Amino acid sequence: MSGHPLPCDPQEIGSLFLFEKLTQEQLGRLCAEGRVERFDPGPVYTEGDEATCFYVMIEGTVVLYRKVGGDDVEVSRTSQRGVYAGAMQAYLGDRVPQKYTNSMRVTEPTRFFVLPAESFAYVMREWFPMAAHLLEGLFFGSRNTQRAIGHRERLLALGSLSAGLTHELNNPAAAAVRATATLRERVGKMRHKLAVIAQGPYSREALAELIEIQERTAERVAKAPALSPLEASDREDELSDWLEDHGIAEGWRIAPVFVQAGLDTDWLEQVAATVPEDILPGAVGWLNYTVETELLMDEIADSTTRISHLVDAAKQYAQLDRAPHRDVDVHELLDSTLLMLSGKIGPGVRVVKEYDRSLPAVPAYPAELNQVWTNLIDNAVAAIRATGGDGTLTVRTAKEGDRLLVEFRDTGTGIPPEIRSRVFDPFFTTKPVGEGTGLGLDISWRIVVNKHRGALQFESAPGDTRFQVLLPLTAPQTEAENENENENSEEPA
Template identity: 65%
Template sequence: MSVATDPIPCDIDELRTLFLFERLNDEQLQWLCEHGHTIHAETGQVYAEGDPATCFYVLLEGNIVLSRLIGGDEVEMTRTTQVGAYTGAWQAYMGERAPQTYNNSMRVVVPSRLLVLDAVDLAVIMRDWFPMAVHLLEGIFWGQQNMRQVTDQRERLLALGSLSAGLTHELNNPAAAAVRATSVLRDRVAGMRHKLGAIAAGPWDRMTMEQLMRLQEKAVEQVAKAPTLSPMEATDREDALGEWFDDHSIGGGWDLAPTFVQAGLAVDWLDEVEALVAPDVLEGAVRWINYSVETELLMNEIEDSVTRISTLVSSAKQYSQLDRAPFQVVDVHELLDATLLMLSAKIGKGIKVVKDYDRTLPEISAYASELNQVWTNTIDNAVQAMAGVGTLTIRTARDNDSMLVEIGDTGPGVPDEIKSRIFEPFFTTKPVGEGTGLGLDISWRIVVKKHHGDLKLVSVPGDTRFQIRLPLVSAELP
């Protein structure tokens, strides 16, 4: 601290003029002067944020600045010349129940005069002179702390419930498809066994069987090469195949046609089958190949469904980070993709998702699961703002020495009168019971306090963007 002179006694008459002490009696003012003292401070820092809070300061004359560290930068919170303004160890009355460190930094910008009271003495007068006020302050302090802790936990549980519902919905579709395909496959395999028995008992010579087996292999190979057709193209091919089956007296040909089209087998392929086998065994050959193709398609469907389930489980693990260290090197794009997948059911089909990623950005050191919560909260806000219809844009880019993650929506925007309040704890525009008002507060604390980054809102009607900046340099472990 830059003090020009030794501490000097204070003046009772001067203390009486300060709003902080105007209701004290002469005996109390005398006590203050006996236990406190005045200092003359030159320009410079008086105390630093995080240092042990040992003194309570009252401005008697001059100009002081109070600041806080945000994202590694010293941000000015208050600059005042107001006589009687106070700061310092104001939580001393709470003793060991609250952290006794300065929650801001103070510096003097012009030579100033300050009343200084030891934190221990402030605690004494608060408890002895204002017992009711102390009880009220304690109630407010701890009530806010408890409320934030409970609602913070509630916010996380609500997000988890929403994500669980979305994941359940996403898993149900491929699981149901795999069960259905397995059931149909069982029927088709049974049909193949019966058909094989009929072939064995029929007039099929060895050469015909070999030709049939070759056709079967070629058909299965063709399944993997099947082209993607438009609905109109698929319908035209089915009509052509149906007519071919009718011309060759193959019953139920219209039921066989969709399977052959899905496998990429057209009329010219059936002509090849007709040229290889005798007329009396053509229908049996076609049906045998149909069973082979259908079982291959069903196995592909089961494989796709199981792969989809595996991908979803992998994304859920990526999102939750359950099997990873809390602080780690991560690819932010993987975290964003995992979050979008987990929220896909909530986003719905009416919202178009646009990913504008700068893949040249490096990995960063971060608390991955907590960043996922930031993505969840901001994406959820964007989705709700659009009421199910619009465009959700996720963009990443380099911004000097930071990574910019921008989450934008085409909703109505945030009114100017509440823009300055959206990061306040417990502030919400949602109806009572639908929001805790902590989603953005939690996000701000994760980005700014844990990652030394920045979180801002830019909003006009039709274009609202949450801009999250994270340092590209590796963060240090706390």
């Protein structure tokens, strides 16, 4: 938007605190290269446009705002004479994108001294060389520090996740190793029992019947029903009595295995009716080994399936071999993150999932959303542990208007009122020295708000803290625009 040109008075320009130390010659040059303009109420420049001018307000009221999702969020409103905004990074040249990082409008007729960006850059480099160096160092130093600490934050999270994943993988792996060793022993005994049976006085028909019973037994194991502890105990007693009545030694040891396999006295009666009485003990012993090997193979299958599931969850979490930006089901991301963090969450925190499975997929950067979930879950778990006891973490999804809500609710200590305004500040942390970088929520804010055009907000009271992530259901702008967005906010000084 163009303003109405007005005469430039070097004395008036010199009365602005930004220029009050300049010489008459310098003020004259400013007036020659710049201009005074009056703007009627309305927009002055728009966020994302090429930053061509540096604005210093002479009189009026200015409002700076940013686009967050589909909403204009006011950043600053002031009537202070001499505040400035616009092409404030022109002195950095092409080392940073020269775009307006905010939008600016005026609410009443307002006069500005307007200096072209290239003139502002010249003034900063030639008239204030030390100030330019200080500002340049501050800009790049702050950005490099945030990158370095952010990298450290991700490494800490990765170390924690790796430890948790190692712990989760170790349990099924150890179970598979134990089951394999036991299976080897049982198969060895099975071969020995087969040799004994082959040398015994068994007819061809009896052996065929025994093999048939073995096949039916294996089928029963695969379909074993789940029993309550009381039901299992009662059935064990029944089987032990039956085995003892039929002269089978150590029935008390065999009975629990048969119960686990879903066998009962009716099945044993069928076995007794099929084979001669004199070979019943040998047949039951043979079938006991059959049942044990089937159960051990099931345990190995369950363990390896668990390992495969954990590896799939790790791939889902890291988004390996996936497009960086795509439509995603947030529930898949949440589940993979919770599984990856299960070792760190521990048994003292009860996790409750309140998912609305009817929610559509949303356009997102899934690997980065997983980083947000990690940060918010980690903070929630830390808050619960700070209470000195157990607690509950509730993860809820829902639709709110044209946005998808992901809420993390914890029963922890809550956020004290005096620090609530600082929780998203870079490097602010309440964790002990060495345990937190203070960038978890800052990174989460940048990912949700800057990259996804969503919102990140919270409500807190002792025993009830809720962090809410709101994501647009449709992509508000192109991926390329998101990638190129300048992350530095602009404030009027």
